[in-house]
Amino acid sequence: AQSVAQPEDQVNVAEGNPLTVKCTYSVSGNPYLFWYVQYPNRGLQFLLKYITGDNLVKGSYGFEAEFNKSQTSFHLKKPSALVSDSALYFCAVRDQGGSQGNLIFGKGTKLSVKP
Amino acid sequence: DTAVSQTPKYLVTQMGNDKSIKCEQNLGHDTMYWYKQDSKKFLKIMFSYNNKELIINETVPNRFSPKSPDKAHLNLHINSLELGDSAVYFCASSQATASSGANVLTFGAGSRLTVL
Numbered sequence: 001a002q003s004v005a006q007p008e009d010q011v012n013v014a015e016g017n018p019l020t021v022k023c024t025y026s027v028s029g030n031p032y033l034f035w036y037v038q039y040p041n042r043g044l045q046f047l048l049k050y051i052t053g054d055n056l057v058k059g060s061y062g063f064e065a066e067f068n069k070s071q072t073s074f075h076l077k078k079p080s081a082l083v084s085d086s087a088l089y090f091c092a093v094r095d096q097g098g099s100q101g102n103l104i105f106g107k108g109t110k111l112s113v114k115p
Numbered sequence: 116d117t118a119v120s121q122t123p124k125y126l127v128t129q130m131g132n133d134k135s136i137k138c139e140q141n142l143g144h145d146t147m148y149w150y151k152q153d154s155k156k157f158l159k160i161m162f163s164y165n166n167k168e169l170i171i172n173e174t175v176p177n178r179f180s181p182k183s184p185d186k187a188h189l190n191l192h193i194n195s196l197e198l199g200d201s202a203v204y205f206c207a208s209s210q211a212t213a214s215s216g217a218n219v220l221t222f223g224a225g226s227r228l229t230v231l
Contacts, residue, residue: 032217034219036220036222038156041224041225042224042225043119043205043207043222043223043224043225044158044205044207044220044222045222046219046220046221049217049219051217088156090158094217102160102163102170103160103220104160105157105158105159107155107156107157108156108157108158
């Protein structure tokens with residue numbers, strides 16, 4: 001069975017500092033990995049994904065994530081946080097051998113960026 | 116605007132009632148989904164549907180049923196509403212391709228259901 005864990009309920013960062021939101025996963029085969037962001041009272045928006053190839057994936061709004069197969073992790077990073085980055089971030093995984101629709105989400109991490 | 120749109124945005128109703136949430140996408144996508152987000156923000160797939168296949172999460176009660184009049188619409192019908200059905204329901208869509216597992220989902224803004 002596939003699963004994804006986001007060990008932190010909340011991450012607090014000062015504006016201008018680097019941020020990391022952690023994600024680890026478990027799949028039987030090779031993973032497709034995703035990060036989505038949810039702003040208050042809004043639907044989820046796609047940030048970036050890993051399919052194959054380069055372990056460092058760059059996405060929207062200056063975010064990037066690093067796929068680490070040995071640690072089964074896909075942490076989200078940004079070199080310099082903005083107050084507007086404050087939102088709920090979801091990591092998601094799908095087994096490459098899995099059927100369409102079985103995208104499993106983590107429980108979400110609330111990112112709070114203070115001025 | 117190209118988007119996934121859901122109506123209503125808010126729905127307050129009594130236990131035992133039957134209600135529907137509508138979803139429409141104008142992205143030309145082949146596959147649509149319903150997700151449930153509970154009070155702790157945990158997201159869970161309920162259904163995925165294209166014109167060939169309905170995949171039902173086995174944990175979803177049969178009081179919930181998706182109805183798709185055409186490829187651009189996937190409505191959610193809920194019978195005999197219970198208190199535990201209170202949640203935010205998200206519709207989403209994606210384009211089926213050869214590597215469908217990597218497809219990005221486009222989400223609607225959500226429909227907040229409150230059962231009293």
